[in-house]
Amino acid sequence: MHAPATRWKTTTATLLRTAAAALLAAVVATGVSAGPALAAGGDVAWTVRTASNSYGAARSSYSYSVNPGGTISDAMVVANRGPVPLNLSVYAADGFTTDAGQLDLVTRDAKSVAVGAWVRADRASVAVQPGKTVQVPFSVTIPDNATPGDYVGGILTSLTQPDQAQGINVDRRLGIRIKLRVGGELKPTLAIENLHVSYAGTVNPFGTGDATVTYTIHNTGNAALSSTQKVSVSGPFGSLRASASEIPASPELLPGESWKVTVPVHDVAPTVRLAATATLTPMLTDASGSVTPLKPVETTAHGWAVPWTLTVLVVVLIAIVVAAILLSRRNRERRKQREDVRVQEAVEQALRGQTA
Known part of the structure; x- marks a missing residue:
């Protein structure tokens, strides 16, 4: 049984223009699959899987617990499923979580400081004939001063091919995840x-x-x-x-x-x-x-x-009540004023009668 490999699907492109050359672009395509990973395009197709050894026969990825200063050895199996010979680059890279919540690996031109720096294949490239498989050994060496905890990255195979129709070079990457837990106090927070x-x-x-x-x-x-x-x-x-x-x-x-x-x-x-x-x-x-x-x-x-609607209704209701109170008070004052005028007129009339 082939272990699931990792095909990173993130795409980046760098366009370079010069006076003597046409358009050149570098496109990197990678991603994650649940079964044996396959990179295919035209006559090119290959798969990668974990090697069967003391670590297991059907691993979905690489997972190690290593103390600082420790070294382990393992291998990746590369199979050519196409009709033409392949010459693939082999290297390791640090991992990160994308905005979509998926694991991805930094590009080859980016600097790796953990898994990508600690994992070394025994060769920088591998040639695989049609229908054949090649085992690529690699080692993991943890620095003496490595900080305890978890690290994730991957070991990759890569093939760069020109796309004449688009005038670009396409770099297909296919690899397998590596999870390292460096020994020491674990502080999950x-x-x-x-x-x-x-x-x-x-x-x-x-x-x-x-x-x-x-x-x-x-x-x-x-x-x-x-x-x-x-x-x-x-x-x-x-x-x-x-x-x-x-x-x-x-x-x-x-x-x-x-x-x-x-x-x-x-x-x-x-x-x-x-x-x-x-x-x-x-x-x-x-x-x-x-x-x-x-x-x-x-x-x-x-x-x-x-609750703005309710607040407005309450304010309107309060305004109506206040207006009603003010209007009632004004009406009472007007009635009192009229009554005072009538009383004053009656008093004046009575005084005039007594004088006469």
């Missing part, structure tokens, strides 16, 4: 940063609205971690709590990486002041593939949820 809640109300003065909760998951430890997520929004003292629908687990983040999250929460009552709470349960994967949930991490932030 996730942090919730920049938690914020905003509210969109409704024209119904007695209805509910939608809240949007945003935050950043930051891997502040030294272990690769994914996490389950829960988000809720409530009014003062935890009243009228509304919870978000099921939220997908975050991708596995490497140490130092961050992941931005936006969560809608429906049926939120406009209680003037809202409290948004995000809860993460970090998930740690060991060398055997077993996943262990860790102590949850929780953070709360506050925001405003003013």
